[in-house]
Amino acid sequence: MKSPPAKRRRRSASRAHPAQRAPKRAEKVALQIIQDIVTERKREGDKLPNEVEMLGKYAVSRSSLREALRLLEVQGLVTIRSGPGSGTEVGRINPANLAGTLALYLMMDRAEMEQLLDAWGMVEPLLADLAARNADRDYVRALMEPFASGAAEGERAMQTGLDFHDAIAELSGNPVLGLVLGAVGALVTEQVRLRTSSFELSDATVHAHEAIARAVIAGDGPAAAEAMRDHLDEVRAELRAAMPDIGGALRPPGQAL
Template sequence: MSRGDVSLLRPLKAAETVARTIVAEIQAKGLAPGDGLPSEAVMLEQYGVSRESLREGLRLLEVQGMITIRRGPGGGPIVGAVDAAHLGRVSTLFYNMAGATYGELFEAWVWAEAELADRAASNPDAELRVRRMEPFLSAPDHDVDGLGPYVEEHAGFHHALAELAGNRVLALSLETYGQIVTHHVAVVDDPRNLRDVLTHDHRNIAAAVAEGRRRRARSLMEAHLGGVVDYCRSRLSASLDSPIEWL
């Protein structure tokens, strides 16, 4: 039995049990991002655990982005969002410890996004494909101010493809690669330098997906990200062979 098998089968700590119970209640009650959770006093009585175990369980969920803790009067735990960025942040710890490089990350990213584009174009709901791709079928009539909003706008295109892929496990897992790449590029370079290229490529890929042309969607995505990787390789060549940083 490997060490990984032992880790999966070990008994849960009290804090982990509390964290799982909180997640189960969020799902059972249909709570949405931004909804408040019970106060610490209520949780202590409800779960019958120590304050230390409760707070550790909440920290486990906060680190993984599943909740946020609002400080001060009237504060408390708030439901977070299921976001590939959170999964990407946790994943970078394991990639870093495994010695995985940015070059390997870029290779995985190109394959992942091409697969998602293929699956998105294969979605049998033609009306849904058109509706999800419609915002990207024309050039934006404005320039987004600020790096953060710019990154979010372009990440929205890849998120829309992931949603159309029809497999939430694949969508969430594969979308994390792009989140990590985006963070890396934004730290060492300004991705707005690629604004015109990204907008043009997204428009063509969106059209292929909307029309249900899966092979073209995959080919365009591979070419699109190949260009981005080439750009990064020429500008960031010194860092592509280095281990992925833990975000």
């Protein structure tokens, strides 16, 4: 088998033995807060203790606590509200938040948009297959019916497409796959948004979503995966036609044209 280029071998070797550093105090507090959220079974929107209570609970300085909360807020794991009803709430586990961090790593690794699209084309059919096999059929219908019934027929915003793929990831039934692979799809959407402000879902995309949703509702994993694969081939062709510069390096999150 052909050996990888020397440059790639050196970079891979360095990853095998990453330098370990001691976590900062704020990072330790952030982890404690997450552990308490899990232990206390808090859900999205639930209030966390106020600042005075947390200072006593975690025995840290105000600056360390606030830095810890900022770390969690950046990841979308908590929401900090000011004004009336101010306080800190449990955030939402959202693949889009993980996608922001993933983008930074991929940029540093010099990944390109075509490589991201290749990865997307591999992971989304798997998620569609898993979604169709989800044992909670009521939940499957609740999330897929709006797309299968044509209720989203008039929706052309990119957010509608992201909502569809988020629902597929949610129905995968595996939180690891749903979050990690869902982040890849969210990153694709973000990179498209950074390249154009006018891209909308085509009729072909809306109809493809309907076909995939129907296959998922029917519990037909292979059909859902195949429909998703065909859909992504069409999307890639549309993206290339709409954005001749679709290739090349990934763009920094939030840096739109």
